[in-house]
Amino acid sequence: MAIKHTPVKLAIVGGGAAGMFAACMAAEKRIPALLIERKARLGSKVLMTANGRCNFTKDISPEQFLSDIQYPCSSSSAEALSRFLAPSIRSFPPRKIISFFRSLNVPVRRMADGRMFPADGRAATIVHAFGDLLRNSETPIITNCPVTGIQAQKNGFIVATKNFTVWAENVLLATGGVSYPKLGSVGDGQKFARLLGHKLVPYRAGLIGLETLEPKVTRRAGHRFEDARARVFSSDDKLLYEYRGEVDFEAFGLSGAAIYNSQRFIEHAGLKDYTIEVWVEKERLRFSNLKSRPVKEAIVTIGGVALEEIDQQTMQSKKVSGLYFAGEVMDIDGPTGGYNLTMAFATAAKAVASIHRS
Numbered sequence: 001m002a003i004k005h006t007p008v009k010l011a012i013v014g015g016g017a018a019g020m021f022a023a024c025m026a027a028e029k030r031i032p033a034l035l036i037e038r039k040a041r042l043g044s045k046v047l048m049t050a051n052g053r054c055n056f057t058k059d060i061s062p063e064q065f066l067s068d069i070q071y072p073c074s075s076s077s078a079e080a081l082s083r084f085l086a087p088s089i090r091s092f093p094p095r096k097i098i099s100f101f102r103s104l105n106v107p108v109r110r111m112a113d114g115r116m117f118p119a120d121g122r123a124a125t126i127v128h129a130f131g132d133l134l135r136n137s138e139t140p141i142i143t144n145c146p147v148t149g150i151q152a153q154k155n156g157f158i159v160a161t162k163n164f165t166v167w168a169e170n171v172l173l174a175t176g177g178v179s180y181p182k183l184g185s186v187g188d189g190q191k192f193a194r195l196l197g198h199k200l201v202p203y204r205a206g207l208i209g210l211e212t213l214e215p216k217v218t219r220r221a222g223h224r225f226e227d228a229r230a231r232v233f234s235s236d237d238k239l240l241y242e243y244r245g246e247v248d249f250e251a252f253g254l255s256g257a258a259i260y261n262s263q264r265f266i267e268h269a270g271l272k273d274y275t276i277e278v279w280v281e282k283e284r285l286r287f288s289n290l291k292s293r294p295v296k297e298a299i300v301t302i303g304g305v306a307l308e309e310i311d312q313q314t315m316q317s318k319k320v321s322g323l324y325f326a327g328e329v330m331d332i333d334g335p336t337g338g339y340n341l342t343m344a345f346a347t348a349a350k351a352v353a354s355i356h357r358s
């Protein structure tokens, strides 16, 4: 007996930042979509962002945004990333993200540097706003349901779970990176993409602490320095990167925004031999070649589905027609400050707009 599959126009795999946003955009455009999430609730990682406060974007121009994500790495990977994201960020810039949340009656708060938060300082407000829109639009959502396989067919896909299959004309992979796997992102989307013929860029930790056993740090574990500075120098002592911001002393070493952004710079620039200088209060500490904490603890995953096999104008696979990508499942990452959620939202909006036109 032939198996009957429920048909949908769009199956969105992953109900995190990109998947929820994509489902909202699909509802707005009246695209029949189904959202399938592995965990029992939507947006588990979003709830954790910015210590539960959710820095959901940065109120800057698209050009500033694109320059910030590459500055000052100037590595081919950072430049390619900025080029790849340009169409998405220009068509769905931070200001549209802010308007989107305002239209959902989320009061927002702008910090002096442009970082945007829900005014009540609760990430749950953002997740509830998504939930309300999806409930009001009667978007079908299945939670607690990992997608286990995606099979390309003529003019569509069979999306399999343990208990049922769905036939989808288009599939949007929004399954995230591989950091914080307990929150649901375990690399499934990358595995599906690989089985469908895509190349993967190896995973590395992005925006993560650096390890040191220096007693001046470990003895003061738990101390937070808000007005601190981190600088990265080459092996011949040339200043390569500087970031003013928070530095935290931990039992394992160093963390905080200034360290995270320096670590991202070191990773993108491929530096093996460097010195990092940390200024806290009046003290200056210098370290060489520190090890990053593991990717599972990172704020973002560097690596994932290779960008050269995705059309930046549509987010559609160049290899498999009808297969789309959004968010961290791709090899995209940005600095701290709302850039990563912005990328998840903007690439999701781009993918759905393309599906709408198709």
Ligand SMILES: Cc1cc2nc3c(=O)[nH]c(=O)nc-3n(C[C@H](O)[C@H](O)[C@H](O)COP(=O)(O)OP(=O)(O)OC[C@H]3O[C@@H](n4cnc5c(N)ncnc54)[C@H](O)[C@@H]3O)c2cc1C
Binding pocket: 013, 014, 015, 016, 017, 018, 019, 036, 037, 038, 039, 042, 043, 044, 045, 046, 048, 049, 050, 051, 054, 055, 056, 057, 145, 146, 147, 148, 174, 175, 176, 177, 179, 180, 183, 184, 185, 186, 187, 188, 189, 298, 299, 300, 326, 327, 328, 329, 337, 338, 339, 340, 341, 342, 344
């Ligand atoms: C502690 C922390 C703080 C952060 N703070 C910020 C911040 O303040 N601002 C900012 O811009 N960024 C922040 N980030 C980064 C940001 O959260 C991510 O970049 C963003 O969530 C990526 O969105 P995504 O939709 O691609 O992935 P996710 O939000 O991780 O969503 C992926 C979803 O897919 C689901 N999934 C995975 N596999 C399957 C499957 N097989 N079937 C069905 N569903 C599946 C997962 O369960 C998950 O819900 C933070 C990250 C962390 C870890």
